[in-house]
Structure formats: C-alpha cells, structure tokens
Amino acid sequence: MENDNISVIKVRDVLMVTVPPDPDDTAMAFLQEKVLMSMEQFRAKGVVLDISAVETLDSYFARVLSETVQMVILMGGKTVIAGMRPSVAITTTQLGLSIGNAETALNVDRALDMISESLQWR
Amino acid sequence: MENDNISVIKVRDVLMVTVPPDPDDTAMAFLQEKVLMSMEQFRAKGVVLDISAVETLDSYFARVLSETVQMVILMGGKTVIAGMRPSVAITTTQLGLSIGNAETALNVDRALDMISESLQWR
C-alpha cells in the first residue's frame, strides 16, 4: 500500500505509532490495520499513539481514534494517546468531543512510563 | 451430542476452551453448556476462551460470548477472551459490538498469566 509511511516501532512490550499530521480516511484505516497486525506480530501489550504532529482533530478523527482504542482492547492491549497539542486540546474540548476509554499523556516518554508501569501488574 | 469436538482442558484452576472457527448456533449453545458444566465438575475458578481460530464474529456470536461471560460470573468465575485476530477486532468494532464485561488478552499464555494473578488475590 502506498500509505506505508506510518511507522510502528516496538520498545520492549509497547508499540510506538506516529500519527501523520493530516491523515485522510484511507490513511487512518491503514493505521488501524497496521497497529492491530503489529500487536499480533510483536506480541505487544500496549500501544502509544503519538499525535503530536496532528494539527486538526475533528469529530471524524476522534471517532476513529476511540475506535482504535476499542480494537486494541479487544486484542488484550492498552492504548495511551500522547502529545496532543494545546491548541488541539482546547478545540477538541470546545467541539464537545472525548476520546472514549483512552488514557492520555503529555508526551511519548510519559506515555511509555505510564504504560509499562500499568503492565507490570498484569 | 455430535458436537463434542469442543475441547475443554483444565490447567490448575482454569479451564481452557478452544472455540471452533465457524461455530453454528448449536455448537455455541453446546459450548456454553460444556463450559458451565466443567466449571462445576472441575471446581474451576476461571475460563480462558481461545478465539484465535475464529474468522467471523457477528452480532449473534458476540451476544453468546457476552452471555457466557455473564454466566461464568454468576457461577463465581472469571473469563478472559484470548487471541482475537486483528481483522476480527476491526470488524467487530465497526459493527458496533462490544463483548460486555469480558477481559481480553493477546493470546492464551497471557490470558493464563492474567487470570492466575488475579485469582491469587481471592
């Protein structure tokens, strides 16, 4: 697929996924699939979705994000959404959106700490 | 019953049940019954439902799964659903289904770890 500019890196038991700045529907569908396939392939326990590059988070994108979190849960994993920009956080909240069951972290470092701490007890 | 190709194995306090790839309603009803009977017979504390072979999880199947989880709870047990394929996780989520109160794990190994850890504290 030409969309294969989505990088998935494994750090210990956790997948680190960088969400591109302006993904269209096809790119997001591809990202979902890649994350879940990598979960299986690398036997990952969790996923960090790095959205620090994302400048626009509309209601469609929010829905896809919370769907992805749900899918990872079904496969037995945990997701942390990391690095939301302040401007995006303000806009998303005023728009009235939430991203479901997702935990959030200031940045990827914190997210990794959070996720490995919570995974120690499993 | 001719449907008796559903294997239930006991590992310490836990039942391991392999769900067949394309179970029809009769097979699923039989599986439910067998799980609950075995709970009693083996005095099990938990159940791991291995669905790694399952290629199609429709709303009927999801309902039976969450019903089974509920029944095991009523008998004092705990269920972990293990090994959902990525393609099934994507489809199930987009279909709008959830599998109720079930905990999930990437594979049977993880499920066994999870369940025996949580049972230590009971």
Added chain:
Amino acid sequence: MDDRQGELSIGRESDVIVVRQTVRKITKLLGMGLTDTTRVVTAASELARNIFLYAESGVMRWNVIDTPSCQGIELVFVDQGPGIPDIGQAMQEGYTTSKGLGMGLPGSRRLVDEMEIVSAVGKGTTVTIKKWNRRS
C-alpha cells in the same frame, strides 16, 4: 459451478455458515484483503441470519463485479417474509423485534461500501450490499 455468480438458499441456521464460506471463497478469488474480506463476510452473516430469523427462508445471490473501473462483490439477500414496516427505525442501533442486539443492519452498513434495502410489508425484503476491491 460458475464462480462469478450464483444463488444459495437460506432456510436453516446452518445455512448462515454456508453463506459465510461462499462469500469467503469469492473474495479469495478476487484477491480481496483479509480485513475487507472479514468485513463483507460478517455483513453477509448478519443479513443471512436476518432472513432465517425474520422471514424463515430466502436466497442470497452473488455477483462478481469486474469492469475496467471497478472490481468487487455484490450480494443480494431476497426473502418473501413479513417485510420491514419502517426501514429508518430498523436501521437504528439497538432496534430489534427479537432478542437480538439490533446491530445487524446499521452495523452492516458500516462494513460495506454500498447498501440498499427495499421492503414491502407482507411481500418481503431485498437487501443489496456491495464491497469494492481496494487495489493498492
């Protein structure tokens, strides 16, 4: 058997499994990806089960669509059952007249590229779905 089109009768619960296997075979022929295959097979499973549950019997017709511009699969679920009085209502999440989850119709819509329901009370229901093969 001509693999490019055909018809399957639905009258028993086990026919739902046959429907799934048939659709899976066709998508394989088309070289459709695993996730899209799972999507369309799951939608077919929902629609076939609806025929069995609400109309007792009916058929699924399949068509391989293969033109220079698009390639995909068309599935038509036809029954002469009671029909659906209010399609808008039936498409609502959670609406069911049985013990179901009420996710079959609205969920299937999300899993395929096109879906059309034609129904007349006392005459029957026809649900047509299409899934395109994403070439990439």
Added chain:
Amino acid sequence: MDDRQGELSIGRESDVIVVRQTVRKITKLLGMGLTDTTRVVTAASELARNIFLYAESGVMRWNVIDTPSCQGIELVFVDQGPGIPDIGQAMQEGYTTSKGLGMGLPGSRRLVDEMEIVSAVGKGTTVTIKKWNRRS
C-alpha cells in the same frame, strides 16, 4: 490566485484535507493566532465533511474580511444536496443521520464567532461561518 477570496469544490473525502490546508493558509495570511486557527480549521473540516457525507458534492467559498473596524475570515459552504428538514434538531448534540458523532454542527457553532444555516429540503444547504481576528 487571489488569496483574499476564492472557491474550492468538495466532492471527495480527500477534499476535506484540501479545505483544511486552504483555511490554514488564509488564517496565516491574516496573522491569526494558533488556537483560533485550529478552531476555524476544525469547524471547516466538519462542514466540508458534511457536504461530502450528506450532499455528495458542493463548494467552499472564502472571503477575507478586512475593514478598518474588523478583520477576519468568512467561509461559505454551499451544496445542492437533500437539505436539512429540521435545523434545530440537526444542531442538537448527538443528533446524526449517519454513523457520525452528531457533534459537527453544534460543535462548530462553539468554535466560530458567527454561524448561519440556510437550508431547503430538496434544494440544498448553505452554512456560513465567520471568525474574527483578535488583535491583541
């Protein structure tokens, strides 16, 4: 291209991305702050997606407003789609006729300074939003 006004056609999902980029370019030209830019770009994204989802195609017209008293951006989303039968209902949070979250219209209203919807069933819908440039 005259950057102070123009028109963009919306007919595909990827046009939503083009809409965002265009609006971002205009707000940059105006020297609008990052948060306000994000607000108006997000609102534009919702409205453009609605055209694509509900009316299949349409246009976005943009206007830079620059008078001695106020400076800002006006975006007009026009389609000849099915129209909205009950605008009050469509503005309610959670109301959707698709698989959406039903937050697009009510949420966009909160993100901009002015919003107006004119719609006629069978004729189409026009949504106009304005965002003023806060000079500080």
